[in-house]
Amino acid sequence: MKSIYLLISLLIFVCPAQASPVRAVGDFALIDHQGVFHQLSQYSDYQAVVLYSYSSKGDATSGAVDKLSFLQDKYEGRNIAFMMVDATLGETRARVAESLGRHRDDIPVLMDTSQLVSYSLKIDRTGEVLVIDPIRMQLLYRGAIDSRAVAAVKKTSDSISRNYLDEVLSAVTLNGPEVPDVLWEGGQSISFEDLTSELSVSYASDVVPILEQRCVSCHRDGGVAPWSMDSHQMVSGWSEMMRETLLTMRMPPGQIDDTYLDNFTDVHSISDSEKRTLVSWIDSGAEIGGSDDPLTRLEAQASGWALGEPDLIVEFPAQEIPATGALDYKFIPVEIGLDRDRWVRAYAFDIGDKSVLHHVVAYTQDSKQQKQNSSGGGSRTNFGGYAPGRDYVEFDDNTGVLLEEDMRFMVQFHYTTVGRPVTDVTRIGLYFQDEEPEFPLxxxxxxxxxxxxxxxxxxxxxxxxxxxxxxxxxxxxxxxxxxxxxxxxxxxxxxxxxxxxxxxxxxxxxxxxxxxxxxxxxxxxxxxxxxxxxxxxxxxxxxxxxxxxxxxxxxxxxxxxxxxxxxxxxxxx
Ligand code: HEC
Known part of the structure; x- marks a missing residue:
């Protein structure tokens, strides 16, 4: 045992960090100027991803777009992805599209509105180009796009005439020798302001309020997420993963394009400045900075009904889920037991076991539909369902859904197995209103x-x-x-x-x-x-x-x- 430790420490000693600068690249995701999502790891069947630091105002960047577009044509069919990234604070997609002119459909410009991706990749000047190996997630090259650009910065003539990016891509596609980085000092410097400032972020007063608003509804005892943000210790232990889920836009889940955020309610989202705060805190060591830990005072999610006691509870028959295997969808008819037509203003699910119940959809069938005896649930009307993160639905004011007296539910269950047998008893709670709403749904x-x-x-x-x-x-x-x-x-x-x-x-x-x-x-x-x-x-x-x-x-x-x-x-x- 001891000798292993000795060997490890020797290895560390004889392989000093100066051997090669850090070339590892973390995964990231961004939306481009046309609203399309890109994630680095989704390019893993590409030989290389070219990422050029762009600015719509840049004089250094205008000729470069022609050059990138030329190279994109030249390397067509060789699995090289060409992208640009714009970390200008406050930049808009429309302005970027406009500045691209005839190239607006050629090369996606990733809108790094939080700057976190550029900051993590240490892209601090416009006009720099990075070539990334998306399989090993490593930098193959970073620096000037060609010698002409360098000469322009130095105000000299381009006596060597080298196309560095072209050389790198030719080396990649033909397995040639590595092209060393060429320092880029042109373009404009990108200001990262609060990301680099010495002002430290406070756990209790900056970080916790964001977690409470954006994450804790699921990441709490009894919530849908597999771990709870219930203490500093927990959050700091998960902090590197949190960083990754933020940079890849995986958490909070179900994000819509931010452009539409103002028109919708109850959607999961996180703002750029909130992301910056969380990531700055994580990068500076995820310290508690004091003894107060507000997360430990959070109460667990009350079990049972999210909207209070329902007017009517309909319990679905218990379902026995085996330990293993893929399960077909099940359709089970369930009587509702109404004594008259009712207007529903909300419904909620009380899920028996969230680890096995993937989703459930309650359909309605009136007496005519019930008589049509077909397989797979038969003729039915979608009433409402549960899926992770969607436990209840409240309809808008002055609206509601009619449940007719003769209707029954036809419930579709989709279960997954979790390695142990489970019995699931799930219930739906219905909330009624007496009056017919103005806008029946x-x-x-x-x-x-x-x-x-x-x-x-x-x-x-x-x-x-x-x-x-x-x-x-x-x-x-x-x-x-x-x-x-x-x-x-x-x-x-x-x-x-x-x-x-x-x-x-x-x-x-x-x-x-x-x-x-x-x-x-x-x-x-x-x-x-x-x-x-x-x-x-x-x-x-x-x-x-x-x-x-x-x-x-x-x-x-x-x-x-x-x-x-x-x-x-x-x-x-
Ligand atoms: C709507 C519910 C919900 C919200 C809100 C939510 N999470 Fe999650 N989170 C989950 C679930 C469920 C998982 C389990 C993995 C999955 O299903 O994707 C998860 C997993 C994770 C993981 C583990 C990584 C992994 O690969 O599984 C991290 C880290 C995480 N969430 C961070 C966050 C952060 C940070 C926020 C807030 C900014 C947040 N989550 C908001 C539901 C949520």
Missing amino acids: SRTAIMNGEFVIPPGDSDFDVMARATIVKDSYLYNIAPHMHYRGKRVKYWAEYPDGTREDILSIPNFQHNWQMIYRLKQPKLLPAGTVIVSEGAFDNSANNALNPDPSQEVRWGDQVWDEMFIAWMRVSELK
Whole structure:
């Protein structure tokens, strides 16, 4: 034992840090100037990712875009990804698009609005280029794009005429020798302000309030997340992972494109400045800085009903979940037991065991639908469901859903196994209102069931359209795709020919089947077409993909796909 320690310490001693500067690159994700999500690790089937530090105001950068575009053409088909990153505080996508001129569709400009990615990559000047090996997550080159740019900075003539970036890419694609970094001192320096300032972030008064607002609803005892932010010790232990989930935009989950944030309520999000605070705190050692730990005073989530005692509780029959194996969807009819028609203003789920219950959907069937005896649940109407992070739904004021006296639930369960047998007893709680609401809600769907996703395709586009027949208010949208769902957005095409973007989820995550609820219902005149455009990732890069070699079509099972969104609307009388 002792000798191993000795050996390790010797190794450390004989391999001093000066051997090579740190070349490791952490994973990150950003949205580009056209609203598209990019994550470094999703380029792992590429030989290299080129990342150029851009600024719409830069004189150093304008000629460089021509150059990058030229190289992009030159290396087409060789799996080199070209991107730019813009860390200018307050920069907008529109300004960047404008500044790109004819190149606006050529090379994505990652909008590093929090600056955290550039800061982590130590990109502190515009005009620098990084070449990253996305498999080993290492820098292959950083520095000047070519000798002309260096000469321009030094105000000398370009006597050596070298195309450094081209040389690096040629070395990468032909397995040539490494090209050493060439120091870049041109461009403009990027100011990171509070990220580098000596002002230390306070755990108790800066960090905890952000965690409470953005994370703790799930990361607490009884919450849906697997660990609780219930002490400094816990949070500091997880801090490096927290940093990673923030830089890859994985937490908080189900984030929508920030551009649409103001129109929606109850969506998970985190602002740039909050992210900066958390990451600065983590980078400076995640210290408690005192003895007060407000997180230890947080109360556990009260078990039971999120909205208080329901007017009616419907208990679903107990389900026995085996220890192992893949389970088919189950459909179970459940009597509701109403003595008259009722208007529902909210519903909530009390899940028996969240570790096994992946999702549940309560459909309704009136007496006519109940008589149609078909397999797989039969004819049914989607009433509402539970998915992780979505325990309850309260409908908007003056709205509600009608449950008719003769209806029953047809409940669809999807369970996963966890290595031990589990009995799950899940209940739905219904909250009624006496009066018929002014705006009764109905469901409409926008879907496309005709697609065939080829094996291995990493970005298979799908579109769907739905026409609104009568003047209606739109209240919410619930997108639904399975494991290969990658992104989706929605816009309205109005009868007068105008178009309005409604929502974009640039990084759809199957685990998070959210309902996106508009702050103000949106009036859709008769004849409006809601258009949905999205994509599937059927490649091996998609960590959730059960089998990239399959051709995939519409189907109920999670290894099939769906492209659908349910919308709650109210038709005007
Ligand atoms: C809506 C619920 C929810 C919110 C809000 C949420 N998390 Fe999570 N978090 C989860 C769940 C569930 C997991 C388990 C992994 C998964 O399902 O993706 C998780 C996992 C994690 C992990 C472990 C990493 C991993 O790979 O599993 C970290 C770190 C984390 N969350 C950090 C945060 C931070 C930081 C915030 C707030 C900025 C936050 N979470 C907000 C639900 C949530």
